[in-house]
Amino acid sequence: MEEQFAELLAKVAQLEANSAVTNTIFAETYYFISIPLMIIIHAGFLAYEMGASRLKNTLSSGVKNILAFAFMIPTFYFIGWWVYWAFPTGLTLSAGPNGISGAEYASSIALGWGESAQYMGPNIADNASGVFFGAFALFAATTASIMSGALIERIQTVGFVILAIVLGSFAWVIAAAWGWHADGWLVTQWGVHDFGAAGLVHAVAGFFALGVLINLGPRIGKYNADGSANVIAGHNMPLTVIGLMLIIVGFFGFLMACIIVPGEAWSWSSTTSASIYGTPMTISALTFNTLMAIAGGIIGAWVVTKDPFWMMSGALAGIISTASGLDIYFPGLTFIIASSAGALLMPLASMVERRGIDDAVGAFTVHGIIGLYGVILLGVFGSGFPAALGAAGEVATISLTGQIIGAIVFALLGFVPGYVVSFILKKVGMLRTPESAELAGLDPTKVPAQAYPEGIGASAAASS
């Protein structure tokens, strides 16, 4: 009997060990899969930008987008990952209440040298650091891609890469540390909730782009002497629209990476998925709301524009406008908010254009304005929800005031560095391409290849 009991205990122990291994591999694979899905976002932005460029700038737009991705990964490895863990409590770099922040903690896990290097490279006992780093590095690449489209056809390549590094490996990371970390001061003190990063990724990137656009100026020919704007059509609308659809596909990777899976030592719960703040949620909730947001955004934009470019941009706006609360919105409400964002999109973009801002793809409107719209609307509809793991009173709750403060902080974290760094680049001659190169096209000026060496036919409407 005792022998059988001991055998049973051994079997239970073996089953527990097997279960733990399965869970660990599942968690590792879960975040690993989010990474190629987020690379699809980048592929989408690449197609989107190249299609929105005129023929003479097609490859140049592609080169800068590809370079943004290439520089974002190492610079996020060198500094961005450390910034995320060091800054949650603010500029003091002190440890927060959960003990997973501050300069000392960041230096123990996020530097590529010394003892910390064990968490920044192959480690048989660490199945988490690499995939978390990868997911965050791809969030960083997404911010750079968001800015990239706004600046096409007149920005210098290296100047752009420097701006991308500042945005992707510093500006948005500070926003994430403050508002997307359980120790973040915006979360602990103001109850800021931005589950899907409407503010800390989209609004930061959009406002960063606005700061750059002010110094960069419009493309030659965009505005007439009386201040009215001309339409500068890209050379390939289908490529742009397919690019936008790819971004939507990639968003599922982006959003799945916003979830903390259960059952690991670093998980918030042994049984329940959680947001990055530790609040409980499910992937099913995300599925309901994300799909309704995409549909709502498309429909809202279609009602107002009937234009496939704005319809797909509306899909993005639908997700972004609801991203802050995709974990807790009801799908019907998601649909309403997303529809309103889709409908508002083109009028808002026209308003920005009338103010002399030549945002070639509407990035500031889609990501910046709609991002803030989403952050603030969560304060309207989600007030009272605990913003962290615990009960109201023990932890801060979501409120309109908190969301407005968060929105202002995110806008400033984008705009100020974008404006300042682009101003410096302008002063040293690294921001805008010379007029002659812009007129002739950036591809013949500096790209040793042709987008369409055999030419490209005009569409039926243009040739008739």
Add this chain to the structure above:
Amino acid sequence: MGFPFENATWDGLDGAMFMGWGGIMPGVYTAISVLICVYVLWAGNRAEQQKYKAFENK
């Protein structure tokens, strides 16, 4: 460089396992990577400015 532990065996390995672990080489590799990025930006900008000048002089 090479296997980072005295005995070249996988038995009992339970931690970092990359080339250079425990020494200064990870830091050296990281520093060189930083320098490569900085150099490429510097050289890339110089080449880009030269192309603009060459184009303007055509």
